[in-house]
Amino acid sequence: MATRAGRNEINTPARILDVAERLVQQRGFNGFSYADVAKELGITKPALHYHYAGKAELGDALITRYAARFAQALDEIDANVVGAPAKLDAYATLYEDVLRDKRMCLCGMLAAEYQTLPKAMTKTVIRFFDDSERWLTHVLDQGRQDQTLHFAGTSTDAARMIVGALEGAMLVARPYGDVDRFRTTSAHLLADLTKPN
Amino acid sequence: MATRAGRNEINTPARILDVAERLVQQRGFNGFSYADVAKELGITKPALHYHYAGKAELGDALITRYAARFAQALDEIDANVVGAPAKLDAYATLYEDVLRDKRMCLCGMLAAEYQTLPKAMTKTVIRFFDDSERWLTHVLDQGRQDQTLHFAGTSTDAARMIVGALEGAMLVARPYGDVDRFRTTSAHLLADLTKPN
DNA sequence: GTCTATAGGCAGATAGAC
């Protein structure tokens, strides 16, 4: 039986996060309101406050779930994808899938609005980037060791460049509504890393 | 004689743009208000509306001036800097200077908020990226021709990657408050382009 | 060109009934 609006539902907290997540990714944390979420779910604002006391708490829950899902996706890549180049490609595809939905990376969006965020949220945003960087560093070390990847400098620096390049490619591609613009950049990035010196 | 708040000033429109520009770059278009600007200038909100009818008009003037200054900076690079690698380095330094002021690129910030912008502003944002891309494409062509730059694919694709990488490096470096994080990425990017195949 | 005063709306948030 399909869920319907306007009635008690199980899993309301998760449905709230689903809607709020999309709104933040598309409009920014300062570009959506409790009223937007409530309207879309067919509930009222006080019902939202029951589940998430304030916008700061909602935002924090949003990043935490997003980071957990992202970490899970990285685990699945580790479990199912063989070889550093293919892992990097799968990593870029995670971003591409977000962009295809006309969304920005949640934490990329929050990074833009960083100076206006409730303080509780800022640490969690940083942690997301740290996690990505750590995972990429590991993949880069692996690829350098088995000679499938070639790059100058430390693996940490290269990881930071990859995160930045993908976040920026998303950022710029979105106004153009052009996923290919992103794909071209990510393909180039990967080609540079796999090309022998 | 220094200017003082609370009195009639020449150049009020430009002073408004100065304050608004910084606020947008640091807090986003949805993260600042007329009250913020008025308070900082020691004038009232209606005075702001006299010069810029609404937030959309102010935003449009903001991007237009920013794009004009950016184009001017690119002209100066063309006039004073010799060689494609040095020009790319000077280009990256433009971004670095913005970041040092704890600001995001104005158009990078607006790209994040793109879906919430007044429609008049969206075209101008796009034009900024198009201008950057065109200038970079020209520099890349020049460098490829005189063999000072080496890259795979079209110069347009490479230009798009550079814009994205620099915007993204700014985006991520800002929460860390770490200009070196940006500099490392831009140095790597340039090194990759100057490295012989 | 800048002011005071104010309109009208929406923001985040709470009290208290059911």
Added chain:
DNA sequence: GTCTATCTGCCTATAGAC
């Protein structure tokens, strides 16, 4: 767990005096 009703404050914007 969700509602109605409401508070307070800030938002963009305008009228009209100086």
